[in-house]
Amino acid sequence: MKIIKDKAIIEDTWVHYSGEGDLPGGKIIVSLEVWQGTDFSGRTVGLQLEPDQHPKDIRNDLDKLELIAINFPTFNDGRGYSYAKILRDRFGYTKEIRAVGDVMRDQIFYMQRCGFNAYEVKVGRDINVALEAFEDFSVKYQVSTDEDLPLYRR
Amino acid sequence: MYKYNENDQRIIEERAAQFRGQVKRRLSGDLKEDEFRILRLQNGLYLQIHAYMLRVAVPYGLMSSEQFRMLAHIANKYDRSYGHMTTRQNMQFNWPKLEDVPNILDDLASVQMHAIQTSGNCIRNISADQFAGVARDEVVDPRPYAEIMRQWSTFHPEFAYLPRKFKFAFTGAKEDRAAIKFHDIGFRAVKNAAGEIGFEIYVGGGMGRTPMIGKLINEFVPEADLLVYTEAIMRVYNQFGRRDNKYKARIKILVHELKVEEFTRRVEEEFKELGREGAVPLDSSEIARVSDHFTDPAYENLPENNVAFEQQLLDNKDFSYWYKQNVLDHKRLGYAIVNLSLKKPGVPPGDITDVQMLMVANLADQYSFGELRSTHEQNLVFADVRKADLFDLWQSLKDLGFAEPNIGTIQDMICCPGLDFCTLANARSIPIADQITNRFDDMDYLYDLGELKLKMSGCINACGHHHVGHIGILGVNKKGVEFYQITLGGDATDDAAIGKILGRGFPEDEIVQALEDILKIYIDIRDQGERFIDTYRRVGAEPFKIIYEEFSLKGAEL
Numbered sequence: 182m183k184i185i186k187d188k189a190i191i192e193d194t195w196v197h198y199s200g201e202g203d204l205p206g207g208k209i210i211v212s213l214e215v216w217q218g219t220d221f222s223g224r225t226v227g228l229q230l231e232p233d234q235h236p237k238d239i240r241n242d243l244d245k246l247e248l249i250a251i252n253f254p255t256f257n258d259g260r261g262y263s264y265a266k267i268l269r270d271r272f273g274y275t276k277e278i279r280a281v282g283d284v285m286r287d288q289i290f291y292m293q294r295c296g297f298n299a300y301e302v303k304v305g306r307d308i309n310v311a312l313e314a315f316e317d318f319s320v321k322y323q324v325s326t327d328e329d330l331p332l333y334r335r
Numbered sequence: 336m337y338k339y340n341e342n343d344q345r346i347i348e349e350r351a352a353q354f355r356g357q358v359k360r361r362l363s364g365d366l367k368e369d370e371f372r373i374l375r376l377q378n379g380l381y382l383q384i385h386a387y388m389l390r391v392a393v394p395y396g397l398m399s400s401e402q403f404r405m406l407a408h409i410a411n412k413y414d415r416s417y418g419h420m421t422t423r424q425n426m427q428f429n430w431p432k433l434e435d436v437p438n439i440l441d442d443l444a445s446v447q448m449h450a451i452q453t454s455g456n457c458i459r460n461i462s463a464d465q466f467a468g469v470a471r472d473e474v475v476d477p478r479p480y481a482e483i484m485r486q487w488s489t490f491h492p493e494f495a496y497l498p499r500k501f502k503f504a505f506t507g508a509k510e511d512r513a514a515i516k517f518h519d520i521g522f523r524a525v526k527n528a529a530g531e532i533g534f535e536i537y538v539g540g541g542m543g544r545t546p547m548i549g550k551l552i553n554e555f556v557p558e559a560d561l562l563v564y565t566e567a568i569m570r571v572y573n574q575f576g577r578r579d580n581k582y583k584a585r586i587k588i589l590v591h592e593l594k595v596e597e598f599t600r601r602v603e604e605e606f607k608e609l610g611r612e613g614a615v616p617l618d619s620s621e622i623a624r625v626s627d628h629f630t631d632p633a634y635e636n637l638p639e640n641n642v643a644f645e646q647q648l649l650d651n652k653d654f655s656y657w658y659k660q661n662v663l664d665h666k667r668l669g670y671a672i673v674n675l676s677l678k679k680p681g682v683p684p685g686d687i688t689d690v691q692m693l694m695v696a697n698l699a700d701q702y703s704f705g706e707l708r709s710t711h712e713q714n715l716v717f718a719d720v721r722k723a724d725l726f727d728l729w730q731s732l733k734d735l736g737f738a739e740p741n742i743g744t745i746q747d748m749i750c751c752p753g754l755d756f757c758t759l760a761n762a763r764s765i766p767i768a769d770q771i772t773n774r775f776d777d778m779d780y781l782y783d784l785g786e787l788k789l790k791m792s793g794c795i796n797a798c799g800h801h802h803v804g805h806i807g808i809l810g811v812n813k814k815g816v817e818f819y820q821i822t823l824g825g826d827a828t829d830d831a832a833i834g835k836i837l838g839r840g841f842p843e844d845e846i847v848q849a850l851e852d853i854l855k856i857y858i859d860i861r862d863q864g865e866r867f868i869d870t871y872r873r874v875g876a877e878p879f880k881i882i883y884e885e886f887s888l889k890g891a892e893l
Contacts, residue, residue: 232578256373256496257373257456257496258496258578259456259493259494259495259496259497259573260573260574260578262492262493262494262495262496262573263493263570263573263574264574266493270612271608271612285370287357287370287374288496290492291490291492291493291495292492294492294493295493317349317353318346318349318350318353318490319349320342320345320346320349321490321492322346322486322487322489322490323487323491323492324614324615325492325493329615330615331615331621332342332486333618333621333624334615334618334621
């Protein structure tokens with residue numbers, strides 16, 4: 182599957198694992214329940230948070246996690262934007278933060294401003310079109326994960 | 336007023352271009368309506384009963400004559416030659432075609448206007464005291480802070496998909512004319528003992544189906560912390576506001592359910608965390624830069640009283656009525672604040688034609704330094720008129736139909752578009768407003784009634800602010816028939832109160848009679864000089880309930 186990572190289209194090297202069936206090889210992304218109920222020592226694991234699962238609950242696990250995915254079951258649930266910012270700005274998480282679920286071209290600009298750097302674009306949407314989102318705005322007023330200074334001080 | 340720099344301009348142009356792309360994708364079918372809906376709403380575009388409706392932002396209600404001419408142009412070219420002033424100081428166009436909207440946005444951008452965040456679950460256009468900068472009771476001019484907040488909230492990446500819409504209001508005066516206690520966040524600029532500027536912050540006020548009065552969560556947030564403190568409130572809400580039920584999603588419900596102490600604790604905690612992460616306080620130089628856009632115009636040094644003007648008042652009773660009712664004292668001697676009444680029989684409250692807009696723009700140039708304001712009570716204001724010019728201006732306004740001397744009277748009602756336009760409404764409100772302005776058209780009677788805030792909503796969402804009307808009217812629908820409930824005792828000012836339902840609702844052909852009967856009772860029982868709201872506070876609802884017995888009004892079983 183193709184994803185957008187660091188503003189480029191690449192082949193995804195991660196696999197989502199639901200906890201059912203055989204554990205696949207390679208790098209896997211699992212739910213909070215599977216993560217908490219399974220011994221993954223020796224594996225490269227990413228964790229997917231749902232909107233009602235707060236990053237503070239996995240703060241102590243962050244150094245073991247190579248990726249955090251944040252799910253948007255529907256794009257108008259915006260909790261994930263705050264979660265990404267908290268992971269980056271407060272918890273200092275520097276590895277991949279990936280948006281999954283109802284991720285479309287129209288949300289990506291805001292997502293990258295909040296600290297996301299990878300996107301599984303919603304099935305059926307043209308990933309090439311989604312890539313254009315980074316160019317939507319050339320000027321941003323606010324401080325955010327991608328800007329240390331407000332516009333008036335840049 | 337604030338003039339865009341290159342960056343401000345680029346942002347709205349890029350938004351117009353982005354929206355053009357989204358409309359193109361919608362028209363080609365690439366975007367489905369349910370996906371497009373959220374995107375168009377963040378750009379002020381609603382789909383109403385008959386057509387799309389575009390809501391243009393008027394930040395804190397301030398416009399130049401040039402901008403108002405552009406609104407006239409848009410009304411003429413893309414709509415049915417009129418616009419509608421809203422209760423959030425914005426202007427709505429009720430009939431644009433979807434494919435024209437990108438061009439409208441380009442036209443707006445050419446005069447530093449836009450429709451950004453006038454709807455959707457984001458931080459909406461910011462409203463403010465319509466007399467900011469000229470009111471005698473003002474402590475701090477709130478406009479620079481409202482503009483700084485406009486910029487900060489424009490495309491804020493973290494707060495674009497909140498649980499529900501989010502409204503800010505600013506005042507810097509002693510009297511609250513911006514209904515700050517009925518906003519998601521109300522900001523009152525104040526000075527502390529050392530003369531430093533800060534803000535009282537009220538959170539969780541609102542109307543809708545669960546009206547609540549905002550709670551004071553901080554008595555003095557220094558101006559440098561304004562944005563970071565607001566960010567803390569917004570982040571608490573974005574994470575913990577309810578998303579399971581649209582009707583419980585506003586911040587007022589979160590504050591209510593957490594209790595204000597716990598809510599405040601979370602905000603303070605978040606504020607501290609943001610500080611530890613190196614949040615950037617608001618620079619005094621930035622406050623100064625923006626404030627420089629809101630300096631006084633070139634006032635003349637005038638005496639307070641002008642002989643010719645005094646004589647005109649004596650000679651012309653209509654002029655003196657208008658002056659008493661529609662004109663207010665100005666902070667500068669020899670100047671006055673003039674309300675243009677957009678309320679009169681036969682016209683929906685707040686409606687204005689393209690021709691009227693052009694004339695108003697010309698008058699603003701001639702008499703008020705080329706600026707005008709919109710009010711949340713759906714009128715317009717010329718803020719800086721020389722008293723010596725009032726008589727001439729009054730005559731011009733009379734020709735335009737905007738000199739009805741009814742500001743603050745029962746004719747000056749707030750009213751939502753109702754079932755005539757709105758998909759949410761349960762009942763029509765404009766025809767009832769029209770009945771009321773026709774029934775109560777004796778000016779002597781209106782003056783005798785004194786200040787009386789009448790507000791009407793066509794459904795429980797309360798866009799017509801009925802909860803805070805001294806008298807409120809709420810349209811409801813029972814088995815396909817429209818009924819109107821009456822509430823008494825609401826107040827949007829510092830004595831904030833939510834009106835209480837008097838009793839059963841009335842059908843369309845009885846509601847105006849019921850209103851008249853209530854007013855008769857008021858006149859009977861009031862003390863000398865007592866406003867309706869004060870009488871109500873003194874005697875309660877009970878004396879008014881006899882309208883159900885004595886006046887052959889049956890009401891509906893609601």
